[in-house]
Amino acid sequence: MKNEIERLCEQIRQKYPMSIPKLTSFPSGAAMLDVKVGAETYVLEYHPNVEGVGISKMSTATYGWEGYEHCFDAFELAKAFLVQLLESEPPKPTKAR
Secondary structure (H helix, E strand, C coil): CHHHHHHHHHHHHHHCCCEEEEEEECCCCCEEEEEEEECEEEEEEECCCCCCEEEEEHHHCCCCCCCCCEEECCHHHHHHHHHHHHHHCCCECCCCC
16 A cells, blocks of 8 residues: 555656645555645545555644545545545645744
């Protein structure tokens, strides 16, 4: 699964140059792909001890809640949903500090 997520990270980097994808891998085999687009960050998570792949938006995450907003049985379904999110929502500008 790690190789599939690495390929997706590179595909996003190439197809969506305004995005900032970041892959984090863990010794357990778990992996997280954070994709920052403007002010939003989408998170794709894979844990080997949990069936499926989850996707969440950081802006709608609840502090202290561990779980996914969207859960998919297959990586390809999660990948398609993430691509749909990236294509359907224009990037929101980040606030100047």
